[in-house]
Every structure is written in C-alpha cells, then in structure tokens.
Amino acid sequence: MATRLNRLSRWHSVFKRGYSTSADEHKLQRSGKTVNLFTAINQALSLALETDPRAYVFGEDVRFGGVFRCTTGLADRFGKSRVFNTPLCEQGIVGFGIGLAAMGNRAIAEIQFADYIYPAFDQIVNEAAKFRYRSGNQFNCGGLTIRTPYGAVGHGGHYHSQSPEAFFCHVPGLKVVVPRSPHQAKGLLLACIRDPNPTIFLEPKWLYRLAAEEVPEHDYMLPLSQAEVIREGSDITLVGWGAQLSVMEQACVDAEKDGISCELIDLRTLIPWDKETVEASVKKTGRLLVSHEAPVTGGFGAEISASIAERCFLRLEAPVARICGLDTPFPLVFEPFYMPTKNKILDAIKATLNY
Amino acid sequence: MAVWFIRSVNIGHHLKEKLGLLGVLNNSLQHHYCRDPDAISSNSAYIFSIRRFESTKAQQQLHSMYEDDDQNQVLDFPGGRVMLTPEMGFISETPEQRVKCYRVLDDNGQPIMSSSFPEVNKELAIKMYRDMVTLQTMDTIFYEAQRQGRISFYATSTGEEAINIASATALTINDIVVPQYRESGVLLWRGFTMQEFANQCFGNKADNGKGRQMPIHYGSKKLNYFTVSSTIAEQLPQAVGVAYSLKMDRKDACVITYFGDGGTSEGDFHAALNFAAVLDAPVIFFCRNNGWAISTPTSEQFRSDGIVVKGQAYGIRSIRVDGNDALAVYNAVKEAREMAISEQRPILIEALTYRIGHHSTSDDSTKYRSANEIEHWRMVREPVTRFRKWVQWNGWWTEEDESELRSSVRKELLHAIQVAENVEKPPLADLFTDVYDHPPSNLYEQERSLRETIKRHPQDYPPNVPV
Numbered sequence: 161m162a163t164r165l166n167r168l169s170r171w172h173s174v175f176k177r178g179y180s181t182s183a184d185e186h187k188l189q190r191s192g193k194t195v196n197l198f199t200a201i202n203q204a205l206s207l208a209l210e211t212d213p214r215a216y217v218f219g220e221d222v223r224f225g226g227v228f229r230c231t232t233g234l235a236d237r238f239g240k241s242r243v244f245n246t247p248l249c250e251q252g253i254v255g256f257g258i259g260l261a262a263m264g265n266r267a268i269a270e271i272q273f274a275d276y277i278y279p280a281f282d283q284i285v286n287e288a289a290k291f292r293y294r295s296g297n298q299f300n301c302g303g304l305t306i307r308t309p310y311g312a313v314g315h316g317g318h319y320h321s322q323s324p325e326a327f328f329c330h331v332p333g334l335k336v337v338v339p340r341s342p343h344q345a346k347g348l349l350l351a352c353i354r355d356p357n358p359t360i361f362l363e364p365k366w367l368y369r370l371a372a373e374e375v376p377e378h379d380y381m382l383p384l385s386q387a388e389v390i391r392e393g394s395d396i397t398l399v400g401w402g403a404q405l406s407v408m409e410q411a412c413v414d415a416e417k418d419g420i421s422c423e424l425i426d427l428r429t430l431i432p433w434d435k436e437t438v439e440a441s442v443k444k445t446g447r448l449l450v451s452h453e454a455p456v457t458g459g460f461g462a463e464i465s466a467s468i469a470e471r472c473f474l475r476l477e478a479p480v481a482r483i484c485g486l487d488t489p490f491p492l493v494f495e496p497f498y499m500p501t502k503n504k505i506l507d508a509i510k511a512t513l514n515y
Numbered sequence: 516m517a518v519w520f521i522r523s524v525n526i527g528h529h530l531k532e533k534l535g536l537l538g539v540l541n542n543s544l545q546h547h548y549c550r551d552p553d554a555i556s557s558n559s560a561y562i563f564s565i566r567r568f569e570s571t572k573a574q575q576q577l578h579s580m581y582e583d584d585d586q587n588q589v590l591d592f593p594g595g596r597v598m599l600t601p602e603m604g605f606i607s608e609t610p611e612q613r614v615k616c617y618r619v620l621d622d623n624g625q626p627i628m629s630s631s632f633p634e635v636n637k638e639l640a641i642k643m644y645r646d647m648v649t650l651q652t653m654d655t656i657f658y659e660a661q662r663q664g665r666i667s668f669y670a671t672s673t674g675e676e677a678i679n680i681a682s683a684t685a686l687t688i689n690d691i692v693v694p695q696y697r698e699s700g701v702l703l704w705r706g707f708t709m710q711e712f713a714n715q716c717f718g719n720k721a722d723n724g725k726g727r728q729m730p731i732h733y734g735s736k737k738l739n740y741f742t743v744s745s746t747i748a749e750q751l752p753q754a755v756g757v758a759y760s761l762k763m764d765r766k767d768a769c770v771i772t773y774f775g776d777g778g779t780s781e782g783d784f785h786a787a788l789n790f791a792a793v794l795d796a797p798v799i800f801f802c803r804n805n806g807w808a809i810s811t812p813t814s815e816q817f818r819s820d821g822i823v824v825k826g827q828a829y830g831i832r833s834i835r836v837d838g839n840d841a842l843a844v845y846n847a848v849k850e851a852r853e854m855a856i857s858e859q860r861p862i863l864i865e866a867l868t869y870r871i872g873h874h875s876t877s878d879d880s881t882k883y884r885s886a887n888e889i890e891h892w893r894m895v896r897e898p899v900t901r902f903r904k905w906v907q908w909n910g911w912w913t914e915e916d917e918s919e920l921r922s923s924v925r926k927e928l929l930h931a932i933q934v935a936e937n938v939e940k941p942p943l944a945d946l947f948t949d950v951y952d953h954p955p956s957n958l959y960e961q962e963r964s965l966r967e968t969i970k971r972h973p974q975d976y977p978p979n980v981p982v
Contacts, residue, residue, distance in 0.1 A: 214760075214763075214764075216763075241763065244794075246790065246793075246794075247786075247790060247793055249786045249789065249790070251752065251782055251783055251786050252752045252755075252783075252786030252787065252789065252790045254752075255749065255751070255752025255753050255755070255756065255783060255786060255787065256752050256753070256755050256756040256759070256790055256794075257756060258752075258753045258756060259693070259752065259753035259754060259755060259756020259757040259758075259759070259760070260756035260757070260759055260760055261756070262741070262753065262756070262757060263691075263757055263760035263761075263764075264760075265760055267756065279782070282746070282749065283752070283783075286744070286746050286749060287744070287746065287753070290744075292949045292950075292951075292952070293727060293949045293950055294724065294727055294728050294732070294742055294744060295724060295734045295736075295741075295742035296722070296723050296724040296725035296727065296734070296742075296949070297725075297948070297949045298723060298724075298734055298735070298736040298742065299734065299736060299741060300952070302952060332950050333950050333951065335951075356952040357951045357952055385955065432951070432955035432956065432957060435956070435957070436956070
C-alpha cells in the first residue's frame, strides 16, 4: 500500500511537470488547459465526431461515458446513433467496426480492457489486417480504429493489467500506437482515426486520471511511425512507450546524478516502427536498453533488440538490455515484483555501461 | 427459498384441475413430489409438489392475499413485464412440429395449387434460367480445369443454383453482398464475366484481386460484392456494420450476407444476429443449409430445428424456404428486402438445399456419404431442371434454346480459360503493395533484398511472374 502511494505521488509530480519535447512539436505544447488523459482522449473523440459526420464511437458502456469516462458527453452531443452501446461481444464489436469502416466510415471501436481483446483477435488479424490486400485494394477498412486501455494499474491482476501489444505487432497490415501523455494521446488518436489503415490505439489506463498536462484545445495530429527523442543523451539509448516512459525518465534522472547521460526515445508507433530514429541514436551512444511491462519473452523489445543488433552490431559496446515484465501472468499481490521498476532499469543502465 | 401459494383449501380438487400451487411457510412442513399422469403430455415434464399442512393459520393468511384471484399476475423486471405462472414448466428442447418450409413449385416445376406469389415475367425468368445453366456449366468446366492441373483449386455451387441466382434476382445492384464462398452465382447475375471469373482462378494480372488469394475468392467493388475470404462466418458481423452504414446514410438498400449450416456454429454468427437485432440493421442473413459442412452432417452441427428457429431467439423475423425452388427463394428474398429496408430490421432466411458437389476439389465426398444419396439429389431434386420445367411449361423455353445455350456457354468458358491461362501473372511489386495504403520502410527494404536474391537464384522462382 505504501509503495502504491509513493508511486502515485511520484507519478503525479512527473506529470505535472510534463515531458520535454522535440523542437518541432514544441510550439504545440504549453498552450491550452491542463487536462488529464481521459479528457484529452474525450477531446480527440469529440473532434473526430465533429469533423466527420460519418464517424461513429461504439463499444460496451460508451453511451454513459465509459468505464474510464473517455466518452463522457459524446452521446448527448452527437446523438445515440453515432455514439452507442454494443452488446457484450468483442468479436462482434470489431467485426461490426470492420464492416462500418469498409463503407468509408470512421469506425472508432472501444474494447473495454485490452485483456478482453482476444475474442476479436480473429477479426483483427484475419480480416481487418488483410482486408485491403486480399481484395486487391478494391476494399479497405482503413477507417477502423480500436482503442483500448492497457497496462498495470496497481491492483488490476491478470485481467485488468495486460499489455498485449506484441501479438498485434506481428501482423502486417495493422498499426499499433501507444501514447505516453495527454497531449500525445490527443494528437496520436486523431492521427489514428484519420489514418487510412486499421489501427490499434493502446491507452495506458494508469495515466487516465493521474497524468495531467497542458493540451491545446484545437484540432491537431501527431505523426505516426515517427519516434520522438524526449531526452537527449550520449551514453546509452533507452526505448519505451506508454506509461513505462515515466519510469524510464526517472531512471535517466537518477543515472545523471552518477554522471551517465541517457537518451530516451518514445517509440509511439510500434508497427510500422521508426527504426531510423532508434538506429541513429544507438549509432551515437553505442548502447541500447528497451523496457516494457509486457513479459520479456517474445515481447516487442525482442524485435527492437534484434533489428538494432543487425543494424548497429559493430557500433554496440554491450548487448541490448531488456527490462520487462516477468514471464508470468500479471500477478496481484506480486505486482511490485513483476514490474520493470526504475531501479531495475538503473541497474541495467549501469551494467550496460560497465560491460 | 421458493415460496408456493395455495389457491384453495381443497388440495384434492386442485390436483384434479392440475394446479400445483403450494405454500411453504415454515420448516416443519413435509413435502414430497408426485406426478399426476394426466397432466403430463408427451413433450413436457411437469412435476407437481404436494405439501401436508401442519398448521392452518398460515394457510388462512395466504388465502386472503389471493382472494381477488387474478390469474394474470404480472411481474416487473429489467427487460420488461412477464406474466407469472405457478406451474413450473420447461420449454421443450424440440418443438411439436418443425417449422414449415415455404415452396411454390412442386418437384416437377408445377405451381402448387394454393400458392400465390408475384410471378416473374418471361424476360426475368429466362435470364434467371440462363444464369442458372451458366453457373452450373461454369462449375463443371472449372472443376475439370482443376482436375487437369490448370488451376490450383475450385469449389462448385452444384445443387445451389436456385439459391444463387434467385436470391440475386430479388435484389438491386445497390444492395451490398457480403458472401461466404459458394455464391459466385450472385456475382454472375450482377455481371461478372466468364473472363473475370477465369482471371481470378488463374491469378493473372487481370485479376482485380491481384493474384493474392486462392481461386473462387472473387470480389468486385463495382458490383457491390465484397471479396470472399476463406474464413467461416467472419463476414456476418461485418455485414451488420455495412448495414448500419446504409441505415445511417438513409440508403434505399440493404445488405445480404450468406453462410452455410456449418457457419452457424461459429461465434461470429451469434454475435452478428444479436448485433443486427439490437442495432436495427437492414441485413438479410441468408443461410444455405445444404446438409453438409465438408464431411459433417447437420446432425453433428446442431440440435435445433435447423437455423430458422434461432432467429426468434435473437429477436429476428425468420423464414424457412425450399432452397431448390427458385421462385420461392426469389419471393422470400424480395419480401425480406422490403421488410429490411422499410422496417429497418434484420431478416433470417434458411434455405434448405443439398450440396450435390464435393466441398471442394480437395474433397471426395463419397468417403462420407453414399453415392446413391448424391445421385438422388442430382437426378430427382435438382433445382435447374425443376426451374426449366416451369419455364418450359410457360412456353418460354425450348429444347433448341437449351442446347444452344449449353454449347455457347461451354464455348465461352473454354475460351475464357484459354485466354486467362496465357495472361501473365501480376508483377512482383504487387506482393508488397496494399499491405498498407502506402508501403512502410520495412517493406521497401524487404523488396530490395528479395530482388537481389532473385538475381542470384532465378531458378528458385516461377518464370511467369514478371519481376
């Protein structure tokens, strides 16, 4: 319990500060009200519905506002035939969304928890991902966006904490996007909704209320398949996404006290991923550490590690480190032991430097 | 704890009237069960409970509550009001009678006396018949082509020509078709040419699917026919999404989606029907119950009375039709379309038929069913012959027409195959396009690398794919 409160307060202070950003996007920051993640997402959905009369938001319980309040007020504003509840059936939600998208609509489907996305796996992998290719580009379901809360929440256990991104990263034809903060979430979600490819948008549920940041009220998009260097450094490159970045940033701050200069990259889009940015960074630093909550074996860190080893082998000073979840189902009481914590990351940074 | 109320002091009188209402007020009461043989019908199992009272005081209290004795008492629960019943009864697992099957022509193509239906005119009937024969012939010739090794795979619709053509006839070109894979006749009706069918089967560069899928995986944006995929029943919830789009766009059109008896066991079938009902989607769910899912007969697929009864379970209006009666299928789909669009609701049609052909060229169905059974359906219950009899009976078709049609269709098909066989395959670049709207950088790299490999080892690659 004490650990949880410490974590809460630490994260809260991190998000009040906000993240550093690259110069190009800097002008978008620091304007607008301070809002949290679910409000930023709500703004994005509202803009999507406003700017395209053929956009729809649907899923379990979205009408009253959703279990995380991301869809609050949308049904009142846009009507219950555009923002509506579906029966409790993920394969139906995604299948229905594919059909809706195939007719040129923007189908924004919500899966209540990423832990429950698996009944829709067939529709996502066999249908959505292949819809354009198999039809010779006569048909496509690019208007489909599936949004779903993912990741540890402190007490979620097996079925309210999963990070299933790796399953989808293995499927050509899909895009997988993970925002780290409210400002990022609004821009990336709008980009996903308007991107002409089926996209899965994983929202770090831990940050729904906790993360607070200034978010411009206007309509803006952030680029997909473009990683962002959110902290510059010269000794080691760290790559992550979503909620894990704040943990990694803390490790970078602590490492700096020991004279280690860390470069931190938010991948943002997992597939197709921005190899060029990561490669350029590793060519500079000579070291790479990847961190994610999902179990280490077969996690997306493995793809990044293998690709960078191929591209930067001669430049690497040490093996690529992966600090990830354990190869177990996500535990309840043992969550603090399971998670890739700041100190695990810090230890690995030092070990890599001392290799 | 279950509470049973007695309506009369005279237990014996009530047993005679087959009411078994009891009150249980305290633990000291004994009870036992007995069966009243008169009360039990052959299809139901009603059990009566009897209790012996040890006290009469409670009995009097109960009695006063029910003095006005309104038998039509109603209970309020989420989901609406229900009438209560003091009789415990289970709905039987089988209905007393199977749902009747709508047909209009008898086995000899003669209209059934009491049937009334809007008949199709001569022009329409002839087009229907010609397309049924074309489909039948196309299936025979393409099947042969596969046997000769000219195409890699084929699946016929033999026995289901009436379903294919008649259902297509009842729709307009604006109605969207979301098929399974045994509905190429619908595409034929809409205007897909022999050459286009052949091009897809050969996967040549004229194939609008760009050679990516197995034969018979047709699709046509122009003809509003979604591209076929091998997966079973995945198209059903998608069809609901398509229908919702038509609904929201206020189009004077509906969706029709096809599936077989086997497909109804998939989760997507249940998901789709439920969504369609809840969302008031204008979609016709058309089940081709042809008795077989590869080697699995319907007795191993479900225990319900076919598929039609499942409609009501989801709140969907349904009908069972004779799938080998072209006019019955035409009428049912016409009516379903009208209801789907004007009432904005889904409709379920179960068409009973028989899969005369094998599941596909990878199957030999004589391994699991008798050749006699197949022959019976091919000779006696065949839908094309039956419809021809009706058309001939009307004086609209002669033997000369028949032989002329069959030989010209055959010639056209053989020509189309020959042409398709000689068209080159799609270029290598089509391996990498359309994965996304634009190829991402990893695909550029992979194409580059592959081309280098091809230069080094050209013998590993088919020579008819232009690089």
